[in-house]
Amino acid sequence: MSTATDQPVAVDDITPSRSVSEQARLRWQRIRAGDVGSLPIILGVLVLVVIFQILNQNFLTPRNFVNLVVQMAGITTIAIGVVFVLLLGEIDLSIGYVSAVAAVFMTLRLRPPGGWPWPLAVATALAVVCLIGIGQGLIITRFKLPSFVVTLAGLMVWNGVVLLMIGGGGTVVIQDKTIIGLANYFLPKAMGWLVVIGGVVLFAIGRIQSWRSNRTQGVTTSPLIFMVATIFVVALAGAAVVYVANQDRGVPFVGIFLIVLLVGFTFLAERTRFGRYVYAIGGNAEAARRAGINVSRIRVYVFMISSLMAGMGGIVLSSRLRSVDTAAGGGDLLLNSIAAAVIGGTSLFGGSGRVISAFLGALVIATVNNGMGLLGLSAGVKFVITGLVLLTAVLVDAITRQGRQQSGLA
Amino acid sequence: MAEEPILFLQSVSKRFGAVEALTDVDFEVRPGEVMALVGDNGAGKSTLIKGIAGIYPFDGGQMFWEGKPVKIHGPRDVAPLGIEIVYQDLALADNLDVVANMFLGRERISSFRRLNEAEMEKECSETLKSLSVTTVRSVRQAVAELSGGQRQAIAVAKAVMWNSKVVILDEPTAALGVAQTRQVLDLVRRLADRGLGVVIISHNLHDVFEVADRITVLRLGRRVAVLKSSETNQQEVVHAITAGKLDTVPGMVVQ
Numbered sequence: 001m002s003t004a005t006d007q008p009v010a011v012d013d014i015t016p017s018r019s020v021s022e023q024a025r026l027r028w029q030r031i032r033a034g035d036v037g038s039l040p041i042i043l044g045v046l047v048l049v050v051i052f053q054i055l056n057q058n059f060l061t062p063r064n065f066v067n068l069v070v071q072m073a074g075i076t077t078i079a080i081g082v083v084f085v086l087l088l089g090e091i092d093l094s095i096g097y098v099s100a101v102a103a104v105f106m107t108l109r110l111r112p113p114g115g116w117p118w119p120l121a122v123a124t125a126l127a128v129v130c131l132i133g134i135g136q137g138l139i140i141t142r143f144k145l146p147s148f149v150v151t152l153a154g155l156m157v158w159n160g161v162v163l164l165m166i167g168g169g170g171t172v173v174i175q176d177k178t179i180i181g182l183a184n185y186f187l188p189k190a191m192g193w194l195v196v197i198g199g200v201v202l203f204a205i206g207r208i209q210s211w212r213s214n215r216t217q218g219v220t221t222s223p224l225i226f227m228v229a230t231i232f233v234v235a236l237a238g239a240a241v242v243y244v245a246n247q248d249r250g251v252p253f254v255g256i257f258l259i260v261l262l263v264g265f266t267f268l269a270e271r272t273r274f275g276r277y278v279y280a281i282g283g284n285a286e287a288a289r290r291a292g293i294n295v296s297r298i299r300v301y302v303f304m305i306s307s308l309m310a311g312m313g314g315i316v317l318s319s320r321l322r323s324v325d326t327a328a329g330g331g332d333l334l335l336n337s338i339a340a341a342v343i344g345g346t347s348l349f350g351g352s353g354r355v356i357s358a359f360l361g362a363l364v365i366a367t368v369n370n371g372m373g374l375l376g377l378s379a380g381v382k383f384v385i386t387g388l389v390l391l392t393a394v395l396v397d398a399i400t401r402q403g404r405q406q407s408g409l410a
Numbered sequence: 411m412a413e414e415p416i417l418f419l420q421s422v423s424k425r426f427g428a429v430e431a432l433t434d435v436d437f438e439v440r441p442g443e444v445m446a447l448v449g450d451n452g453a454g455k456s457t458l459i460k461g462i463a464g465i466y467p468f469d470g471g472q473m474f475w476e477g478k479p480v481k482i483h484g485p486r487d488v489a490p491l492g493i494e495i496v497y498q499d500l501a502l503a504d505n506l507d508v509v510a511n512m513f514l515g516r517e518r519i520s521s522f523r524r525l526n527e528a529e530m531e532k533e534c535s536e537t538l539k540s541l542s543v544t545t546v547r548s549v550r551q552a553v554a555e556l557s558g559g560q561r562q563a564i565a566v567a568k569a570v571m572w573n574s575k576v577v578i579l580d581e582p583t584a585a586l587g588v589a590q591t592r593q594v595l596d597l598v599r600r601l602a603d604r605g606l607g608v609v610i611i612s613h614n615l616h617d618v619f620e621v622a623d624r625i626t627v628l629r630l631g632r633r634v635a636v637l638k639s640s641e642t643n644q645q646e647v648v649h650a651i652t653a654g655k656l657d658t659v660p661g662m663v664v665q
Contacts, residue, residue, distance in 0.1 A: 291515030
């Protein structure tokens with residue numbers, strides 16, 4: 001324990017708003033101590049982008065950028081659910097085939113004659129996978145079984161169910177324009193601008209309000225200039241994305257879908273009691289139990305969220321392919337989804353991670369796949385590289401964690 | 411110091427199969443006093459505390475709270491009375507910050523079911539300030555970043571934040587260095603000065619004499635002595651712990 005921590009500093013000495021230099025110093029201190037946040041992964045993506053661009057001039061084009069967004073949508077959606085499960089320190093191996101259950105169920109219900117309207121088909125499919133998640137969660141909590149085994153059984157069962165539902169080994173085409181549009185519709189150029197402006201304005205209002213309410217309640221806040229800078233950076237990034245996408249087909253609808261999911265689930269994780277309890281259980285389940293938290297119920301809800309997000313991701317993936325077949329939910333989908341959450345910085349040991357890590361990790365995986373696809377490399381090379389990226393991500397995390405421990409930050 | 415005990419256990423007993431863990435033990439704590447509970451390993455200290463905490467029921471005897479008989483059916487009955495227990499493992503979530511730990515399970519909510527972080531942070535700072543816990547640099551630090559003494563202070567502050575009237579501390583100084591022990595003992599004293607009844611379990615008689623007003627000695631599941639720390643010394647207490655019998659202990663408060 002560092003001696004600095006034991007220096008008596010009165011709590012009331014903290015000024016309501018830190019100065020810019022103080023804030024910058026705090027930030028730099030934490031980085032030097034190994035609390036690097038999303039920094040390594042953003043650097044990693046930049047390195048990958050530079051390498052792929054040098055190897056193939058087609059990588060950094062508007063067309064490929066739009067492709068990338070569409071390619072990463074499914075995995076990102078599923079990985080959001082994985083983040084919640086990992087926060088508890090649990091695992092869910094069933095998500096791959098649960099995603100297929102939702103996609104196949106929905107596709108079969110949409111099939112004429114007598115096809116259901118798409119909202120009903122989607123809602124029923126998602127309700128079905130929610131029940132799957134609740135069921136798995138109840139088995140895990142009631143009988144105190146490891147989630148690894150229960151969801152491994154789920155993996156096999158739902159794989160079987162997918163085969164049984166499709167039958168005959170065929171491919172079923174999605175016969176609904178709206179569902180196809182989920183991953184294949186691009187916003188008209190003006191609409192893209194409208195959406196990004198609206199989003200940035202909402203973001204700015206939210207930031208300013210929380211800053212002001214903190215300020216009036218006399219709570220420590222970061223300096224005003226940092227808030228303004230954050231809003232500015234977000235606006236700039238949004239404008240760049242829309243500009244680039246509009247050079248090609250426009251902003252993919254599924255990109256907006258992803259942002260809504262990320263914002264919604266970040267809110268759930270960081271601004272609500274439920275999210276607080278998920279982190280608490282992942283950090284110290286016994287402490288959570290003694291605090292009167294119904295630990296089992298939270299666990300069941302998390303497995304429900306995991307299945308729900310898998311189901312949504314499955315629908316996104318099937319929309320992109322415009323069909324489902326017997327291979328749905330198989331292959332590297334499960335492992336890529338878990339790898340995305342981990343590469344993004346969510347710990348496998350529970351209690352540490354953020355929803356945004358689903359997005360960052362999926363971005364890395366999609367970038368690797370996309371870049372190597374452009375280079376015409378074989379599947380074998382792809383797997384090797386993805387594996388090495390995963391290994392690098394956890395190594396960086398382990399090394400920075402050692403730094404955190406040495407400086408008493410972990 | 412008030413004369414009426416706020417918490418009074420009358421001849422409570424507890425058996426685990428053939429083992430008699432507690433036999434007709436009386437125990438009391440008054441508002442504004444620090445009552446130490448000492449005894450060798452297996453003397454029944456933990457059994458007594460767990461009985462009060464509602465982790466298991468006593469087999470015999472009666473518990474009185476503020477003069478009225480009460481029945482504890484489980485751990486959930488204890489906090490509403492105003493009894494908080496700080497276990498040795500502190501039950502803090504390392505990955506959460508000080509504010510989140512202090513309010514765990516009782517978070518404040520504002521509109522749209524959002525956590526009211528500002529209000530919680532403010533109240534947390536005020537509680538720490540009122541207890542003169544001044545070593546915590548920022549209430550937004552993760553608990554993992556705190557020293558052992560600071561963690562203990564947070565766990566105690568968490569316990570007294572909810573208008574509790576009796577706080578039971580299980581070995582609060584066991585893992586601490588000299589300076590940190592000092593801080594925690596000062597904090598314990600301040601709790602009693604605020605009118606709380608404080609029960610402190612400790613193996614460290616030096617600490618006990620530093621902070622306690624009275625000392626209850628258990629030996630082999632029986633209460634062998636209740637001593638005023640101003641009227642006794644360490645040797646007497648050690649004797650009571652190791653060889654105590656009701657009639658051989660000097661300074662004994664005769665009922």
